[in-house]
Structure formats: C-alpha cells, structure tokens
Amino acid sequence: MEQRHLGRTGLRVSRIGLGTLTWGRDTDEHDAADQLKGFxxxxxxxxxxxxVYGGGEAEFLLGRLVDSLVPRQDLVIATKAGxxxxxxxxxNGSRGHLLAALDASLERLGTDYVDLWQVHAFDPATPLEETLQAVDHAVASGRVRYAGVSNFSGWQLAKAATWQLAAPxxxxxxxxxxxxxxxLQRGxxxxxxxxxxxxxxxxxxxSPLxxxxxxxxxxxxxxxDSRGASERLAPFVEPYLDDAAARVVDAVATAADGLATSPLHVALAWVRDxxxxxxxxxxxxxxxxxxEALSVEALSLPYEIRQALDxxxxxxxxYPDQDWSTL
Structure with missing residues (x-):
C-alpha cells in the first residue's frame, strides 16, 4: 500500500487507515485479529x-493483538484523549486529564509510546494553551511521537496550529x-x-463512506444487519438517508457501473485522493x-468521474466564500 507523509512531518502512514471504533463492543477479538492481520x-x-472507544476495550484489544500478530514497529498507532x-x-482538555488519560492508554495498549496522539475535541472550558502544553509535555517525555487534533473547527485548528508554530x-x-x-459530508x-x-x-x-x-x-x-437497523446506531445513519444523499449515492453507483467496480471503491477513492x-x-x-475496502488500492478515478461526483x-x-467583489 502506498505510504504518505502525515502533513508537513516526517511521519509516513498507509493511505488507508484502520479504524477501531467498534472493537471490544460490536467487533470481538477474533474478528479484530482477522482485520489487523489482513490490514x-x-x-x-x-x-x-x-x-473512549468501547470504554477502553478497543485499546485493550489492540494491545493484546499487537506483537502476537503484528510487530509493534510495523504499525503507526494513533489514539485520542479528551x-x-x-x-x-x-x-476535558485540561492538562491533568489529558496526561492521566495518556498513561491509561499506554497501559491498555501495552506500549511505552504512541505514534500519534490526538486531542479528541476542543474544550471551551480550558485555555487552549494549557491543552497544548500537555501535548508538548507528552512529546518531550517520549510517550508520544507526533500530535494532532480531532473535531476542531477551522478557527480552532488555525489557532492551535499557529500557537504551536510560534515557538519553533x-x-x-x-x-x-x-x-x-x-x-455526503463536505462541510x-x-x-x-x-x-x-x-x-x-x-x-x-x-466516516469516508x-x-x-x-x-x-x-x-x-x-x-x-446494518447500522441503520441498529437501535443504537440508527440515529447515526439517519441524517444521510434523505433525498439529497440519495442523488449522490445514485451518482456513485452509476460511476461504479461504468468502471466495473463497486460504489464502495468509488466513494473511498474519491476521498482518498x-x-x-x-x-x-x-x-x-x-x-x-x-x-473489500483495501482492494481500492489500484483504483484511480478518471478526471471526468471525479468532476461529476464533485x-x-x-x-x-x-457568504463569505462567494466572490462579492463585483457587487
């Protein structure tokens, strides 16, 4: 699988990542092992x-499988806290919570470092510089190799990144x-x-699909047997079952027919590239x-199909994205 640099850093990752949201909850150890080995x-x-995935069970399960199935040094393990x-x-983006959560993650994962540690969400109740100081401390201690964020809005991301770049x-x-x-989600x-x-x-x-x-x-x-039929997950799927989404799904299916591939491959190749x-x-x-998802590796969408899907x-x-200079 092709490897890509993660942002403007030296860290390289496979251009498809394996998510573990359901591990330890809907995905048992046997299925998780098959996924990790196949990946x-x-x-x-x-x-x-x-x-928080599976109340910590996803990390615990991943930790049990690493080394018994896959050498630790062959993986880029990314986790989150907050x-x-x-x-x-x-x-909770406080220094105390984040660093304690990191220690707990490392124990569950059975490793002394994570390759990528991500602040799971922006905490408006904690000064951003305190959150980022926890990140810096975690990296300086050797427990974290690289850092990122998750679910930050545009201004939150820009503020955090600029703060970090202010003191090279x-x-x-x-x-x-x-x-x-x-x-279906290009916001x-x-x-x-x-x-x-x-x-x-x-x-x-x-959620690239x-x-x-x-x-x-x-x-x-x-x-x-789908998420949409699950009482717990149906509300997660329901927003993407409206008429606007149906038009997009129909276009993906049409493209898949023309390329003799699956809608999954078309949708995943579009976002990957x-x-x-x-x-x-x-x-x-x-x-x-x-x-099936990993077999998308060889597919590159033709320009005309990418443009139609766009x-x-x-x-x-x-406003303010529209060009108002002529008004």
Missing amino acids: WDAGGTLVDTAD NVPDPYRRV GARTRLASTQMEYSL IEREVLPAALDLGIGLLPS GRGVLTGKYRQGTPS RPGVAAPVVGARNAAQLR DVSAPVHR
Missing part, C-alpha cells in the same frame, strides 16, 4: 483508536486533524481543509468488509 498483510500501517463519558462535561523547536507542530469527510471544505492545507496539517477523514450509506446498501431499504488527505480511516464489521455532491457555500 498488515495488505501493507497497512495506520491503526486509529481512542481511549472525550469523557460524563453527562455534565463531555470534553519549543512546541510540537501539529501533524494531523481528524474530521468526518465524504461525498470541512469551507474552513477546516483550507486551514489544514495552509498550515501543513494532514487530514485523516473519518458516509456512515456506510455510500456503499449503496440502503438504496432499496435498510438491511437487517482529495487535496490534503493523508489517509481515510475505515472501520469495518469484519475482515471481509475490510478486504458537482453532484457540492456543498452550498455563499
């Missing part, structure tokens, strides 16, 4: 997790930002993606689904 066999390196399962405070050598350059990005193109491109920050798209909708599985209804993207993070229920999925951006 590594295909040349994949980037494995993305978080301290989200908390607390009804009164869902985000003393502060850690942000390597990445993780955001939802797909043909980051308004401010987040331009900021990332300007500041040399690599984008790790989550539009929460599964872009595979076409919902075109004739909701499959009984967008400007600024380092590696879409793909989560799969089982090894078979993951193998047009049918284009978000509406007016």
Whole structure:
C-alpha cells in the first residue's frame, strides 16, 4: 500500500487507515485479529483508536493483538484523549486529564509510546494553551511521537496550529486533524481543509463512506444487519438517508457501473485522493468488509468521474466564500 507523509512531518502512514471504533463492543477479538492481520498483510500501517472507544476495550484489544500478530514497529498507532463519558462535561482538555488519560492508554495498549496522539475535541472550558502544553509535555517525555487534533473547527485548528508554530523547536507542530469527510459530508471544505492545507496539517477523514450509506446498501431499504437497523446506531445513519444523499449515492453507483467496480471503491477513492488527505480511516464489521475496502488500492478515478461526483455532491457555500467583489 502506498505510504504518505502525515502533513508537513516526517511521519509516513498507509493511505488507508484502520479504524477501531467498534472493537471490544460490536467487533470481538477474533474478528479484530482477522482485520489487523489482513490490514498488515495488505501493507497497512495506520491503526486509529481512542481511549473512549468501547470504554477502553478497543485499546485493550489492540494491545493484546499487537506483537502476537503484528510487530509493534510495523504499525503507526494513533489514539485520542479528551472525550469523557460524563453527562455534565463531555470534553476535558485540561492538562491533568489529558496526561492521566495518556498513561491509561499506554497501559491498555501495552506500549511505552504512541505514534500519534490526538486531542479528541476542543474544550471551551480550558485555555487552549494549557491543552497544548500537555501535548508538548507528552512529546518531550517520549510517550508520544507526533500530535494532532480531532473535531476542531477551522478557527480552532488555525489557532492551535499557529500557537504551536510560534515557538519553533519549543512546541510540537501539529501533524494531523481528524474530521468526518465524504461525498455526503463536505462541510470541512469551507474552513477546516483550507486551514489544514495552509498550515501543513494532514487530514485523516473519518466516516469516508458516509456512515456506510455510500456503499449503496440502503438504496432499496435498510438491511437487517446494518447500522441503520441498529437501535443504537440508527440515529447515526439517519441524517444521510434523505433525498439529497440519495442523488449522490445514485451518482456513485452509476460511476461504479461504468468502471466495473463497486460504489464502495468509488466513494473511498474519491476521498482518498482529495487535496490534503493523508489517509481515510475505515472501520469495518469484519475482515471481509475490510478486504473489500483495501482492494481500492489500484483504483484511480478518471478526471471526468471525479468532476461529476464533485458537482453532484457540492456543498452550498455563499457568504463569505462567494466572490462579492463585483457587487
């Protein structure tokens, strides 16, 4: 699998990442092992997790599988901290919480460092410089090799990255930002993606298949074994089942027919090759689904198809993005 630099850093990652959101909850150890082994066999390196996935079970499961299946040095392990399962405070970017969460993650993962540590969300109740000082301390201690953020808006990302760049050598350059990005969700193109491109920050798209909708599985209804049929996950899928989304899915299916491939491949190749993207993070229920996603490696979409998909999925951006110079 092709390797790409993560932003303006020396860290290289496979251009498809393996997501573990469901590990330890909907994905058991056997299926997780099959996924990790198949991913590594295909040349994949980037494995993305978080301290809150499965209440910590995703990290624990990944830690058990590393070394027994895949050499630790062959993986780029990325995890996150900052989200908390607390009804009164869902985000905690304080120095104390982040560093304690990192120690707990390392213990569950069974490693003394993570390759990429990401602040899971912006915390408006904590000074941003305190959050970033925790990041710098984690890197200086050797427990973290590279740092990034997740779910930061455009101004939040620009503020954080600029703060870090203000003291070269003393502060850690942000390597990445993780955001939802797909043909059904292009909102980051308004401010987040331009900021990332300007500041040399690599984008790790989550939900690159539009929460599964872009595979076409919902075109004739909701499959009984899908997320959309799950009481817990149906609200996650439902926003992408409207008429506007259906038009995009139909266009993806048409493109797939013309290329003799699958809608999954078309949708994944589109986001993988967008400007600024380092590696879409793909989560799969089982090894078979993951193998299908990884087989996209050889596909590059023709310009005409990329342009047609751009047009049918284009978000509406007016002021201040519209050119008002002639008004």
